[in-house]
Amino acid sequence: MRLGRHRAALSPQQRRSRALWRGVLAGTTVVAVLAAAIVLVFGGGAAVCATREPVLVDVAAAVDVAPAVMEAAGRFNETRTTAGGRCVLVQVTEQPPATVLRTLIGDKVGVLRERPDGWVADSSAWIRLARDQGAGALPGGETVVATSPLVFATRSSLAERFAIGKTEMNWRMVFPATVRGRLAPTENEPDVVRVPDPSLAGAGIATVAAARDVVGTGPEADKALTAFVRWAQAGSAPDYRSMLTAVDDRTFWQRPVVIVPEQSVWHHNRAPSDDPVVALHPREGTITLDYPYVVTATDPAVAEASKAFAGWLADAEAQEIVRRAGFRSGDGAHGPISPGPEIPQATPKVRPSVSSEDIDEALRAWSRLAPPTNILVLTDTSRHMAEKLKGTTKAEVALEAARIGLQLFPESTHMGLWEFAHRAGGLHGYRERVGLGPINEPESGQLVRRGELNRLTTTMKADPDRDSSLYDAILGGFREVGGEYREEMNNTLLVITAGKDDGRGVKRQALLDRLRGEWKPDRPVQIIVIAFGDDVDRDGLTAITAATNGSLHVAQQPGEIIDVFLAALARRLCHPTCKPAA
DSSP, X not given: OOSSOEEOOSOHHHHHHHHHHHHHXXXXXXXXXXXXXXXXXXXXXXXXXXXSOOEEXXXXXXXXXXXXXXXXXXXXXXXXXXXXXXXXXXXXXXXXXXXXXXHHTXXXXXXXXXXXXXXXXXXXXXXXXXXXXXXXXXXXXXEEEEEEEEEEEEEHHHHHHHHHTTOOOOGGGGSOGGGGTSSSOOTTSOSEEEOBXXXXXXXXXXXXXXXXXXXXXXXXXXXXXXXHHHHHHHHOBSSHHHHHHHHTOOSSOSSEEEEEEXXXXXXXXXXXXXXXXXXEOOTTOBOEEEEEEEEOOOSHHHHHHHHHHHHHHTSXXXXXXXXXXXXXXXXXXXXXXXXXXXXXXXXXXXXXXOOHHHHHHHHHHHHHHSSOEEEEEEEEOSGGGGSEETTEEHHHHHHHHHHHHHTTSOTTOEEEEEEEEEEEETTEXXXXXXXXXXXXXXXXXXXXXXXXXXHHHHHOOOOTTOOOOXXXXXXXXXXXXXXXXXXXXXXXXXXXXOSOOOSSSSOHHHHXXXXXXXXXXXXXXXXXXXEESSOOOHHHHHHHHHTTTOEEEEESSGGGHHHHHHHHHHGGGTTTSOOOBO
């Protein structure tokens, strides 16, 4: 049995015929006797389709479009279409696009047991991504089975509230409120706009493209996009159905909006509701998802049969099926049949500035920004951090900043904490306070790492009698992250410091030589330094961070930490070719 929900688009008689043929092929003697004699009967009638084994075509379809494709396959099988003189039988399984993609490019984990013969994804971006990542034998000219524009969906009562408050849906709502110039959303706008996971759903990929289009390019735009990714990760969902179900849940978010294909709103509203979900168009224009069918079979005979089904999906009968299922036609010219009052009757305005190339680039940006972080934090507790900065000590400013920054890291993060000062760890210039590991799991005892990290940021103090061992700590921390390197994560050493080393340990040039010699481009560990105060050794720290494609940021107050973190994380977009930054 394949992975995913499975439904054969075959009649009982057709399934018996398929089972019969598999039994026939199990014994070569029987094959020799019966190969010229067996006939198959289709559609419950007596018409003979062929005297040879049928061509079986397995099609993988995205979750939302799979029911329509299954119904279409059943109708197609009744037509007794032939390919190479043999009958064609199609069966459809519901499969997430990411699973099919991994199968086609030859991954070993999270794949289907067998390669499909045809694929209906929920965006052409998946097809292009498969080709870019080495999936061979994918012919061009795929058939667009259906289309569905992205909409902002919410409860009818909330839509009325937004209308009264003159709040139009717009793409800037996908960013956290801080990017939009305020600390929190107003009462007349959504308190959350949830986005489908772009690693799983075409609507999520398109939303990333729209977000990138809104902010443009450049350092500030990269920081805004990074904030969007962090925000979206916290509220993303694996599929459209669960997102729309969450809209009806009033226990957490007060004014939720989700971005989904129009068809999923149609499907959700098949169940009666006193407060149905409505689809709203963004004022700047939307992006339309296409649902392309691509032939993925490698066997020529099966590929011919798969292509025959693709052609049939473009015909009037199949197009009526997809429109009755809430989709728009493949060419976008015809809307859903019986859409209901919750679907706008007007054809949505399309955002013209978002091209297929923009969508592909947005997906690459997400793939760089989204992976979790494996991060070791080095906190300076030397005498330099006991100096005053704006009425308090540098250590107090830095630790408050660390508490703020801790909120930016999701539950998938691995994190650890060291403090450093001369002989802070006995003979060493640093000591471990929290070992590197999952932030939502305890290292020992009952308190999870996140809780312990929060506690330490309120209790750690700078020692006015200890010199700084900054360079020793950087070298030790760099090696620690390298030793705990995780392939699936971004591996980072974050140094929070006054920015000075007092020369009691390794010298700067020796540190640079060792960093350059030990840094591995295939296992990169990035050093990010956040220095507090006016007397920071900028030249020395810039050289150190540049050796690992990292960055230096100088801050004066805790509130700057969010901007600093976003700027540091945004460098993933240019890795490994980023220019030195300070």
